[in-house]
Amino acid sequence: MTVEDRAVIVSARIGAGHDGAAAELARRLRERGFDIACHDFLDLLPGRLGQRLCDAYHRELELVPRSWDLLLAAAGSAPLARLAGRLAGLAAPRLRAVLAAPPALVVSTYPLASQVLGALRRRGELAAPVGVYLTDPSVHRLAVSAHAHLHIAPNRHAAAAALRLGAPVAVAAKPVVAPGFRPPVPGERNRARDRFGLARGERLALVVSGSWGVGEVEDITEDVAATGAAHPVVVCGRNDALRERLRRAGVSRVFGWVEDMPALMRACDVVVQNAGGLTTLEALASGLPVLTYRSLPGHGRTNARVLDEIGLVPTVSRADLGHALHTARTAGLPRGADPADLLAVLARPAAVPARAA
Incomplete structure (x- = not known):
């Protein structure tokens, strides 16, 4: 592999959705010739702060789940955005170390990781293109970075929402699902x-x-x-x-x-x-x-x-x-381009054409 083939994916172990999407994107990008390094955003925070954040989120869901309605409603407020920015910024030193050998591509599947990567881009500390994979069908403000090159959404509604929230480019694509998930054959x-x-x-x-x-x-x-x-x-x-x-x-x-x-x-x-x-x-x-x-x-x-x-x-x-x-009847998955093709084109625009949907 050459330096140009390297890609870094940043996820977080908050639930399984962010990590699941990261693992499948990593598998598909490896098939397209990339050398992948995966990192957990929580481990990039100082000391045990990341694990404490994860534990607090878990406890809140168990003990006072209705508070998450209020938290989501406040996600676009200036005070919360500043707090999220400061929290994300605490991961910047370790993230800089991860990116010291410049990759061809950086991908985020977790909102706070998207925020800190955007900040590094804004300050000129990250030259590689940044792709954000939105793991949920609905999109909140903290999931969007105005300094990421591409936001990939699991449906058109989410892509439109990302654009309204400041994403420079947002496209709907096929959801990232591992190939083991398929209908049963007879018997x-x-x-x-x-x-x-x-x-x-x-x-x-x-x-x-x-x-x-x-x-x-x-x-x-x-x-x-x-x-x-x-x-x-x-x-x-x-x-x-x-x-x-x-x-x-x-x-x-x-x-x-x-x-x-x-x-x-x-x-x-x-x-x-x-x-x-x-x-x-x-x-x-x-x-x-x-x-x-x-x-x-x-x-x-x-x-x-x-x-x-x-x-x-x-x-x-x-x-x-x-x-x-x-x-109940199944509706099937939304159609679109493969997210890994879109990311490969982002990293190597002259060399890798996107596959047909």
Whole structure:
């Protein structure tokens, strides 16, 4: 590899969506001849500040989730923007070290990383082009940097929102989903059910709530079961306490962290989610219909509104849940260029043509 082939991706372990998008972008860029270095923004902050920030976010979602409505509403305010800028700036010294050997491309999948990279560009400390991958269907101000060269959005609504918020260029592209997420071939659904100990011949609703297992998961599970339209299969992620509570409550189909989510999705008939993040796109890529129910406050609710408005994932009420579980149909993934092609062109405009959509 030459210096011109190097790319740096900055993500963050807050939830799994930012890291999931970063990992898949890294895989695709490697296929296009790039040498990839991935970094966690939280580890670029001084001392244990990054882990404390992650822990605080997690605790707030668990203990006072409704406060995230207020936080998101304030995301565009000047005081919060200045606070975010100062916090992002604390990562600048370590980020400069990461970028000391100039790469051909820098990509961010996390808003605060986008802010500090934009600041380095503004001050002339970063020559490489910067691409921002927006991981959510809805976009808030802190996710956009006026000094990034390109913002890649998972749908046209998000691209338009990024432009309104100051992105110089924003395009809608195919969502970044790992190739393992695909519809089952004949006979594969039953084999997957056997593997996970799930009954054949039942309609199964996969209840997901992110890698941290946050939100009204117990209520969602109870409501799904009460409809009689599907049997809930619950993934609690890394929330061991939630998994134990559900088991004590008599829920028999409960999983913690699942290494092979593509196979578990192929075992199920419909997905019920509360955040609208990467798992939603993975389910659609697997050919599953997806419903939003009891959304998380803050970004979960804004994501739900966008997904409903663009006709991708309906938001359902308790009164409509049973009918929706029975009749839900998959909408398929949005179409567009491959994000890795767009990023490759950004780094090597004269050498790498974008592939056809």
